[in-house]
Amino acid sequence: MPELPEVETVRSGLAGLITGRTILAVRVLHPRPVRRHVPGPSDFESVLLGRTFHEPRRRGKFLWLPLDDGDAIVAHLGMSGQFRSDSPETPLQANTRVVWDLDDGRQLRFVDQRMFGGVWLSPGGADLPAEVTHIALDPFDAGFDPVAVAHGIVRRHAGIKRLILDQTIVSGIGNIYADESLWRARLHYDTPSSDLTVRKVAGLLRQAREVMADSLSSGGTSFDKLYVDVNGESGYHERSLDVYGRAGLPCRRCGHLIVREAFANRSSYRCPFCQRRPGTIVRP
């Protein structure tokens, strides 16, 4: 479940491991994770040889690894993707999909159980890959303007959670941080965006930035071995989540029991008191 804080943790970890390193060999162990590399798996193995990494970059949940000639390797972790740095003597982890041999004698490995993620070459993509241009700025970007984004959101007509999950409106937010942000802003996930004020939506976006910053400071959220950093270490932020995954447990604000509801093919968690369904009348 890598969202922005987890992807940023991976990016900064990669920065110290691959920046300035040259690729000596590439092995693709499963074709699916390179499905977006149109020339195919064997081309991916040959076309990268001899190129050198610059510092990895990120927008929302997309990563890219600029190369010294102006191209870039684009990477998305999907649901379960991991980058690992290992000695070549270390046996390959289960579900290892792509391996790069680097000129410092280490291996970079892309491991992905469910294979929703992938890696591919983006010609000329060092500055901003074409495959990432449709992704909106994330709340950590210096150019991110919560009020401007909020104006766009209140002009739309969908449930607020759907819109903050839309990576072309604001990027980096996934199911966990959407629920956490909505809890902090005391909003029901299905509140029609057109019923909200710009001020309220801008506040929600600032909450999203805060909750993701809190998570980033502790290395990202993880529940299991599906998200780990480049050294295989889990983050510990799950202890401080307020609603996500807490069905049946008391709301930390008011004590009402958190509920889990199906929404848009996924789960949503909310406090039935702090985050009432829009239009619900509550008598004192």
Place this chain on the structure above:
DNA sequence: CTGTGGTCCTGTATGC
């Protein structure tokens, strides 16, 4: 253009 729902994947947990 906007909104909605289905699909891809595999490992783990749960139910009968």
Place this chain on the structure above:
DNA sequence: TGCATACAGGACCACA
């Protein structure tokens, strides 16, 4: 015990 089903969900795409 064993098999079947549900579930996890980010990005993309088809369709109304």
